[in-house]
Amino acid sequence: MARQVLLIEDEPNIIEAISFILSRDGWSVATHANGETAIEAVRRHAPDALILDVMLPGKSGYDILQDLRADPATQALPVLMLTARGQKKDRDMADKLGVTKFMTKPFSNAEVLAALRDMAPAAE
Amino acid sequence: MIGFNLLVAICLGYVVLLFLVAFWGDNQAQAGRGEWLRSPLVYTLSLSIYCTAWTFYGAVGYAARTGLEFVTIYLGPTLVLVGWWWILRKLVRIGRTQRITSIADLISSRYGKSNLLGVIVTLLAVVGTTPYIALQLQSVVLSFSVFSQAAGGENPQSTAFWVAVGLAAFTVLFGTRNLDANERHHGVVTAIALEAVVKLVALLAVGIFVVWGIGGGPRDIAATIEASKIAAWDMNGSRWVTMIFLSAAAFMTLPRMFQVLVVENVSERQLATASWAFPLYMFAMSLFVVPIAVVGLDVLPAGANPDLFVLTVPLHFEKSTLATLTFLGGFSSATSMVIVAAIALSTMMSNHVVMPLWLSLRRGGAAMSGDVRQVVLVSRRLSIAGVLGLGWLYYQVSGGGEALAAIGLIAFVGVAQVLPVMIGGLFWRGATRIGAAAGLSVGFAIWIYALFLPSFGDSGIMSASFLENGPWGLGWLRPQAFFGITGLDPLVHATFWSMVLNTGVFVIGSILSFPRPLERLQGAQFVNVFEHSSTAQSWARGAAEAEDLLVMAQRIMGASEAQALFQAEAMRQGKQGYLPDTTPDFLRALERELSGSVGAATAHAMVSQTVGGASVSVEDLMAVADETAQILEYSNQLEAKSEELTRTARQLQQANEKLTALSIQKDAFLGQISHELRTPMTSIRAFSEILREGGMSPSETQKYSGIIQDEAIRLTRLLDDLLDLSVLEAGQVTLNREEVDLADVIERAVAAGSGRDGGLEIQRNAAREHARVVTDPDRLAQVFINLIANARKYCDAKAPRLTISVETRPDRVQVDFMDNGAGIPPESQTMIFEKFSRLTDHRKAGGAGLGLAICREIMSKLGGAVEYLPGQGGAAFRVTLPRERGAPPR
Incomplete structure (x- = not known):
């Protein structure tokens, strides 16, 4: 069974691009565009990995990450954070909150795939 | 019959007893064992100096001459004690808190420690009291002479002299033993209390003897009274009222009464008891007056002096022990009055006349060493001698002729002049020194002119024709008939005019004059004494x-x-x-x-x-005020400096906050720009990588390259907007102003957007759009286009509609853009003009959120404004343009 990744992102074209890349690589991709209801989406989908944007309507990616890390069920969930705000303090913030990987937009498709594979290796 | 020498011996023995009592009282007080001295009983008895020899002997004479009128002398004080005890309480409280030493001190202190007023009141008191002292000497001499006549010959004139000397000695000894801050004389008060008892016992004894010993019991006496001429006396209403008023006033203003009532008072508790006990004492004193008078008139030969009935009736019946007791009673009445009056007057004279004179003669002011005490004592003693000397002199000069009561009443009217100023000072803060001095002087002058001088009779200072025709033939100035009002009793006349004019001048003078600071301070302290002081005082x-x-x-x-x-x-x-x-x-x-x-x-x-x-002293207070002013000045300077520092610190803090805010704003702006640029680039990079890898279906290729194109356009627009905004904000924009018709600009803007998809209906009233404005039409159109585009993007109504309406005002033109959507929530209305403030998500917006910020900049450059109109149903924006003056609406 294909492993599942949940993409939380509000920019339609970026959703389209990432979904295409990951699906082609064999992932099952679910998407969610709202920050406020993101936690429920994570619980509902129970993904193997999470791709999280920072600037989301309703609730920022940082807050979502903090909530995830506070919940034992999602404490160890691999999270790849993508942000268009590329300043150093953004990365520091994400590290502090317990992010697994952090990438700045724009990214190369290969990097995203490699990061995902690295974070959530397929069970042999 | 008791011999004259024996009487003198008894007298001396009595005086020695008084000495011992006074000495003992002083020692008790000094040893701090004088608790009983504070007892209300002693205080009440000391008040009995109100009943002088005039009352002791004279009341009977008074009754024999004018019937019941003598009762008024007792009714006045009774009214004061029962009805006006609250005034007395205030007096007593002020007396203690302000350390008042005499009535002159009270008036002087109330009106800003005015020495002038002190001198006036002292003068008034001396002039009013001297005849009174003479009266007491006369009574002693008369009573001696009654005995000496019976025993055969002695010189009464020398008696008066020696009595005066003896009283002076007693007063000096016990009145000035030491200088007490409160001017209290416990020894004297004790002796006076004893004398009060002797007086009462003597009078009661004579009364009982007369009623039961001679008259045959109350029933028979009542019948005798009914038959006598006393019962036939008519009551003179105006005289009664005047007498009651005078005795009430005198009770408070007589120097000796003020001395015992206020100065010697040690607690307000004493006053409460005295308010019922002293009327009782006076009632007992007056109980047998009429029976004695009636019996005297009955049994003694016609022409016998009724003023001496108290003495002559027992002598007539050969009751020498009773007569001696009566004599001691009269002697007590006389001496206690003289002693207290001398103390009170000497205090005034020394404090308000002698000491100020002495201090002003000795250069260097009051800041001298301890020998001042000695000077004060000497001046007190000299004053006492002076007061008694004056009394003796008056007695010698007047020849002791007048009826006793007449002099007493004249003195009452004199001291009553202090009443308006005193009562006004206690209850009216507006009373001033100038008003008080004027009122007192006027009252004093009228008293001298209308009552005191005429009292010497035709043969005296005023001739009969003067009294008849007035000075220089001015009838309206006749001493006993002012303004031609004749027929009044001289006493009533003088009392009425002096009190009315005194009070009137006092009130008017106070209203017209402005009080000095010290007067106001003292006025407040007096009038509000109960708010400032407590009753507790240490013994x-x-x-x-x-x-x-x-x-x-x-x-x-x-x-x-x-x-x-x-x-x-x-x-x-x-x-x-x-x-x-x-x-x-x-x-x-x-x-x-x-x-x-x-x-x-x-x-x-x-x-x-x-x-x-x-x-x-005043100098002390002024010096204090100066120091306080300096300290205030200094602290004001400090305060000003500290305020300046605070202000500077606040400015620095504000500047810092502003810088921090600017820095945060800049960070936020850069973050926003980064986000807005990177987001389209992300899509472009991702899809271009996908396309490069190949293997796409033609439709997929088509779709993805479309996305790349859209995002590239978005990027370009963003960059355009950014550049536009930065140019506008930097003020480097060139405006091409020309006169245009507003309708043309609106038409252009509507046309520019019409090519887009979406069914936005635009409603206009073209007829009202014509207005000549001088503006940059391209920039204005840009604003309109933006607003129309916003409506197209954000209006969420099913059938979206935008109404453009123009209103022309004399000084401006307003263009309103109103859609029929949900509008902008109130909490967001303030931020929509900020950069990157997109309210909805990005997909719908299709812009970077710079539109309204650019609109605002443009309108500002064009001298107008764009603002959000809340509460219009949908989203509503108003663009305001200035109009050229004089351009008429078309």
Whole structure:
């Protein structure tokens, strides 16, 4: 069974691009565009990995990450954070909150795939 | 029959007894064992100096001459004590808190420590009291002569002299034994209380003898009274009212009454008891007056002096023991009045006349050493001698002719002149020194002119024709018929005019004049005395003083330092504990210490206030005020400096906050730009990588390259907007102003957007759009296009509609853009003009959120404005343009 990744992102074209890349690589991709209801989406989908944007309507990616890390069920969930705000303090913030990987937009498709594979290796 | 010499011996024995009692009373008080001295009984009995020899002997004579009118003399004080006790209470409270030493001091102190008023009241008191003292001497002489006539010959004139000398000696001894801060004389008061008892017992004894011994019981006496001419006397209404008023006023204003009532008072509790006990005493004193008068008229030969009935009736019946007792009663009445009057007058004279004179003669002011006490004592003693000398002189000059009661009443009217100023001073803060001085002077002058001088009779200072025709033939100035109003009793006449004019001048003078600061201060202290003072007062002065000083010193110097100072002094004095005696040396040392902290004048004022040795003088107060002003000035300067510092600090803080805010704003702006640029680039990069890898279906290729194109356009637009905004904000924009028709600009903007998809209906009223404006039409159109585009993007109605309406005002043109959507929530309305403030998500917006920010910049450059209109149903924007002056609407 294909492993599942949940993409939380509000920019339609970026959703389209990432979904295409990951699906082609064999992932099952679910998407969610709202920050406020993101936690429920994570619980509902129970993904193997999470791709999280920072600037989301309703609730920022940082807050979502903090909530995830506070919940034992999602404490160890691999999270790849993508942000268009590329300043150093953004990365520091994400590290502090317990992010697994952090990438700045724009990214190369290969990097995203490699990061995902690295974070959530397929069970042999 | 008792011989004259035996009578003198009895008299001397009685005086020795009084000496002993006075001496004992003084010692008790000094030893602090005088608790009973504070008893209301002693106070009440001391008030009995109201009943002088005039009342003791004269009341019977009065009754024999004019029937029941003598009762008015008792009714006045009774009314005061029963009905006006609250005035007395206020007087007593003020007397204690202000350390009042006499009635002159009260008036002077109330009106800003005015020495002029002190002198006027002293003068009034001396002039009013001197005949009274003469009266007492006369009564003693007369009573002696009654005995000496019976025993055969002695010289009455020398009697008067020796009595005066003896009274002076007694008064000097006990009135000026020491200088007490409160001017209290416990020994004298004790002796007077004893005399009050003797008076009452003597009069009651004569009364009982007359009623039961001669008259045959109350029933028979009543019948005798009914038959006598006393019963036939008519009551003269105006005289009664006047007499009651006068005796009530005199009860409070007579110097000797003020002395016992206020100065010698030690607690307000005494007053409460006296308010019922003293009327009772007076009732007992008057109980047998009419029977004695009736019996005297009945049994004694016609032409016998009714003023001496009290004495002559027992003598007539050969009751020599009773007569001697009566004689002692009369002697007591006379001496107690003279003693207290002499003390009161000497205090006034020495404080308001002698001491100010002495101080002004000796250059250097009051700041001198301890020998001032000696000077005060000497001046007191000389004053006492002077007062009694005056009384004796008056007696010699007047020849002792007039009926006793007449002089008494004349004196009453004189001292009653103080009443308006006193009552006004207690209850009216507006009363001023000038008003008081004017009122007193006018009342005093009228009294002298209309009553005192005429009292010497035709043969005296005023001739009969003067009384008949007035001065220089001016009829309206006739001393006993002012303004031609004749037929009034001279006493009523003088009382009426003096009191009316006195009060009138006092009130008008007070209203017209402006009080000095000290007057206002004292006025407030007097009128509001119950708010400022407490009733508690220490009896044992010595210890309390040291303790008070310590409390005060601790406040100023700090607890430990003050205690150390006091303890060191106590040790030096060889005393146990930490409270030293308040010796002059110690007080000076303390004052020096304190002056280091609060200034010399304040320290002096505080110490003397606490010790009470000297009342605070005007100079002291002024010096205190100066020091306070300096301190205030200094603290004002400090305050100003500190305010300046605070202001600077606040400015710095504000600047810092502004910088921080700017920095945060800049960070936020850069973050926003980064986000807005990177987001389209992300899509472009991702899809271009996908396309490069190939293997796409043609439709997929089509779709993805479309996305790349859209995002590239988005990027370009963003960059355009950014550049536009930065140029506008930097003020480098060039405006191409020309006169245009507003309708054309709106038309252009609507047309520019019409190509887009979406069914936005635009409603216009083209006829009203014509207005000539001078503006940059391209920029204005840009604003309109933006607003129309916003409606197209954000209006969420099913059938979206935008209404554009134009309103032309004389000075401006308003263009309103109103859609029928949900509008912008109130909490967001303030931020929509900020950069990157997109309210909805990005997909719908299709812009970077710079549109309205650019609109705002443009309108600002065009001299107009764009604003959000809340509460219009949908989203509503108003663009305001200035109009060229004089351009008429078309």
